[in-house]
Amino acid sequence: MNKTLALALALAAAPFAAPAAELSYTFVEGGYNKLHADVADESAEADGAYLKGSFDISGGLNAIASIKRAGDSYRVDGFHYEDRVTQSEIGLGYHQSLSDRVDFVAELAWVRIDLDSKEDGVTWLDEEGTGGRGAIGLRGQFNDRFEGEIKANYYDGNDFDGGTWTGTVGAQYKFNPTWGVAAEIEHGELIDTLDTTRYTVGVRASF
Numbered sequence: 001m002n003k004t005l006a007l008a009l010a011l012a013a014a015p016f017a018a019p020a021a022e023l024s025y026t027f028v029e030g031g032y033n034k035l036h037a038d039v040a041d042e043s044a045e046a047d048g049a050y051l052k053g054s055f056d057i058s059g060g061l062n063a064i065a066s067i068k069r070a071g072d073s074y075r076v077d078g079f080h081y082e083d084r085v086t087q088s089e090i091g092l093g094y095h096q097s098l099s100d101r102v103d104f105v106a107e108l109a110w111v112r113i114d115l116d117s118k119e120d121g122v123t124w125l126d127e128e129g130t131g132g133r134g135a136i137g138l139r140g141q142f143n144d145r146f147e148g149e150i151k152a153n154y155y156d157g158n159d160f161d162g163g164t165w166t167g168t169v170g171a172q173y174k175f176n177p178t179w180g181v182a183a184e185i186e187h188g189e190l191i192d193t194l195d196t197t198r199y200t201v202g203v204r205a206s207f
Contacts, residue, residue: 023095023103023139023140023141023147024056024206024207025054025055025056025062025093025095026054026055026056026062026206026207027053027054027204027205027206027207028051028052028053028204028205029051029052029053029182029202029203029204029205030049030050030051030052030202030203031049031050031182031200031201031202031203032047032048032049032050032200032201032202033047033048033049033050033068033069033070033198033199033200034046034047034048034070034198034199034200035047035048035070035085035190035196035197035198035199036196036197036198036199037190037194037195037196037197038194038195038196039194044072044083045072046070046071046072046083046084046085047070047071047072048068048069048070048071048084049068049069050066050067050068050069050200050202051066051067052064052065052066052067052068053065053066054093060094060095060096061092061093061094062092062093062094062095063090063091063092063093064089064090064091064092064093064107064109065089065090065091066087066088066089067086067087067088067089068086068087068088068198068200069084069085069086069087070084070085071083071084071085079119079120080119080120080121081117081118081119082117082118083115083116083117084114084115084116084117085113085114085115086113086114087111087112087113087114087190088111088112088113088114089109089110089111089112089133090109090110091107091108091109091110091133092107092108092109093105093106093107093108094106094107095139098138101140101141101142102138102139102140102141103138103139103140104136104137104138105135105136105137105138105139105149105151106134106135106136106137107133107134107135107136107151108132108133108134108135109132109133110130110131110132111130111131111132111133111155111160112128112129112130113128113129113130114126114127114128115127115128128159129158129159129160130157130158130159131155131156131157131158131159131160132155132156132157132158132160133153133154133155134153134154134156135151135152135153135154135168136151136152137149137150137151137152137168138150144174145173145174146171146172146173146174147171147172147174148169148170148171148172149168149169149170149171149184150167150168150169150170151167151168151170152165152166152167152168153165153166153167153168153186153188155189155190164188164189164190165188165189166186166187166188166189166190167186167187167188168184168185168186169184169185170182170183170184170185171183171184172204174206177206178205178206178207179203179204179205179206180203180204180206181201181202181203181204182200182201182202182203182204183199183200183201183202184198184199184200185197185198185199186198
């Protein structure tokens with residue numbers, strides 16, 4: 001085997017032989033946010049934006065924060081209505097390596113949800129609810145470019161009477177160690193007892 005062929009084979013095998021890069025718990029992410037809720041026999045949708053971030057502290061702990069906002073406007077009998085939902089979170093996360101590619105993750109956060117509606121520019125509904133969110137799940141890397149996450153979330157406390165469960169599935173495609181495209185779906189009773197699904201798609205910068 002000549003040196004040129006040996007070098008070509010070595011380069012071709014490099015992506016498969018190289019270990020996966022470590023999962024980053026320090027990042028900033030933002031993008032498009034869509035909220036879909038089933039109300040009685042109808043459904044309602046709202047669009048907006050979101051921003052979230054994480055900072056790796058030490059010892060498997062990381063600080064987390066996010067704000068997600070979605071709104072909709074429509075006309076009924078000549079009146080113009082605007083509805084808006086804002087969800088804010090701040091808390092702590094924990095991660096523990098289970099293997100070279102998989103981490104166990106847990107989160108505990110304070111949550112605030114604001115609902116407001118306007119009729120012809122005049123606010124007629126302005127409500128807020130606060131409580132807590134606990135989550136456990138797995139985050140892992142399929143390869144150096146693609147990673148995924150799955151979590152079970154439980155909302156309870158203060159204004160979240162009775163407690164509700166949601167499920168989250170997320171993924172990220174990384175162009176390089178810093179930049180990637182991330183997407184996430186959370187489904188469950190996010191607002192009162194309404195069957196709700198939230199979709200987010202955005203850009204993530206990891207550090």
